[in-house]
Structure formats: structure tokens, C-alpha cells
Amino acid sequence: DAGVIQSPRHEVTEMGQEVTLRCKPISGHNSLFWYRQTMMRGLELLIYFNNNVPIDDSGMPEDRFSAKMPNASFSTLKIQPSEPRDSAVYFCASLYAGEQYFGPGTRLTVT
Amino acid sequence: RKEVEQDPGPFNVPEGATVAFNCTYSNSASQSFFWYRQDCRKEPKLLMSVYSSGNEDGRFTAQLNRASQYISLLIRDSKLSDSATYLCVGAKAAGNKLTFGGGTRVLVKP
Numbered sequence: 001d002a003g004v005i006q007s008p009r010h011e012v013t014e015m016g017q018e019v020t021l022r023c024k025p026i027s028g029h030n031s032l033f034w035y036r037q038t039m040m041r042g043l044e045l046l047i048y049f050n051n052n053v054p055i056d057d058s059g060m061p062e063d064r065f066s067a068k069m070p071n072a073s074f075s076t077l078k079i080q081p082s083e084p085r086d087s088a089v090y091f092c093a094s095l096y097a098g099e100q101y102f103g104p105g106t107r108l109t110v111t
Numbered sequence: 112r113k114e115v116e117q118d119p120g121p122f123n124v125p126e127g128a129t130v131a132f133n134c135t136y137s138n139s140a141s142q143s144f145f146w147y148r149q150d151c152r153k154e155p156k157l158l159m160s161v162y163s164s165g166n167e168d169g170r171f172t173a174q175l176n177r178a179s180q181y182i183s184l185l186i187r188d189s190k191l192s193d194s195a196t197y198l199c200v201g202a203k204a205a206g207n208k209l210t211f212g213g214g215t216r217v218l219v220k221p
Binding site: 102 | 213
């Protein structure tokens with residue numbers, strides 16, 4: 001199994017631009033999680049889905065952030081418009097048998 | 112106050128030595144606990160779950176003290192490859208909505 005796949009691995013964009021991060025969970029995993037990691041705030045849960053349905057989005061920082069999971073094998077996290085303070089590593093994880101498996105992350109830099 | 116708190120370190124450990132560190136959690140946080148390991152510029156990976164009775168996995172021993180609300184991790188016979196950040200994690204239900212501590216950095220030196 002290829003594990004959780006995220007793309008792009010690195011993204012550099014200018015303030016005000018739209019950014020879309022993508023995630024393919026491990027096949028058969030029914031829960032998907034989006035996290036953000038920064039030096040200042042550590043690893044924070046943004047939103048998670050069970051069976052493609054958003055369960056808890058209380059960690060989404062503001063309306064500029066949105067996430068979708070149109071099917072069991074794909075999810076997106078969108079930031080529109082992006083701001084420099086959104087610079088972070090964004091991880092996607094999927095859940096099986098009580099263990100979360102993280103993807104390699106997308107390193108986002110907003111200038 | 113954060114739900115899960117850790118000493119950020121770094122803990123500088125001579126190779127072969129034993130190192131132990133704790134994390135504390137608030138009462139409302141979690142019922143299940145885990146230790147994750149994160150290498151520099153990599154994703155977190157599950158190291159071990161933590162059980163009330165304590166559990167051991169090779170050189171690693173985890174303990175949970177519910178009365179004092181802390182979790183510990185002990186590494187025996189430290190290897191250079193143990194250098195990483197160790198994340199203490201709580202969950203309200205098994206596997207769902209993990210709450211991460213800030214991590215404890217461990218550096219094992221020859």
C-alpha cells in the first residue's frame with residue numbers, strides 16, 4: 001500500500017491566491033483528518049470526516065478555510081484567499097483500527 | 112492551559128543511557144493515550160499506545176497515571192536512531208480526534 005498520499009508536497013504562493021491541498025487516504029480507511037503544524041502552535045486538528053461526512057470542523061481557523069471529501073478516496077483543503085500566517089505544514093491522516101496514518105504533508109509558504 | 116502539555120526539551124542523552132519524560136493532560140481531555148514519534152521534516156508515526164497498567168515495547172515503556180493525570184515514556188539503551196520528537200497524544204474515543212502535545216525533542220549523542 002502506498003500509504004496516505006498528499007499533493008503537492010511543497011507549495012509557494014503569494015498572499016491573496018487560492019491554495020488547494022489534496023489527500024488520498026489509504027483504501028478502506030473510513031475516517032480522514034486534516035492537521036496543520038507550525039513551530040508556534042504545534043500540531044492542530046483542523047477538521048475530520050467519517051464516511052465522507054464532516055464531523056468536527058471546530059479547528060478550522062476561519063472562513064477562508066474549507067474542506068471537502070466528495071468520495072472515500074479523495075479530500076481537499078482549500079484556502080482562499082491565502083495569507084502569510086497560513087504558512088505551515090498541512091498533514092492529512094486516515095484512521096484504521098484506532099491508529100492514524102499520516103501522509104507526508106504539504107509544506108505551504110505564503111509570501 | 113493546553114489540554115496536553117509537554118516539556119519541549121531538548122533532552123540530550125548519551126548513547127546507551129536511559130531517558131524518561133512525561134506529559135500532563137487536563138481532566139476534560141482524553142480517555143485514550145498514545146505516543147507518536149516525529150522525525151525532522153517527516154510525518155508523525157504511532158510509537159505505542161499507553162495503557163493504565165503500563166506497557167512495554169522493546170526498549171520503550173509507557174505509563175499512564177490517571178490520578179496525577181500524566182503519561183510517561185521511558186527509553187532504555189538509547190540509540191542514535193531514537194533522536195526525534197516524541198508527541199504525547201490524547202483521544203476522547205479510540206482513534207478519533209487526537210489532541211497532540213507540543214512534543215519533546217530527544218537528541219541521542221555518541
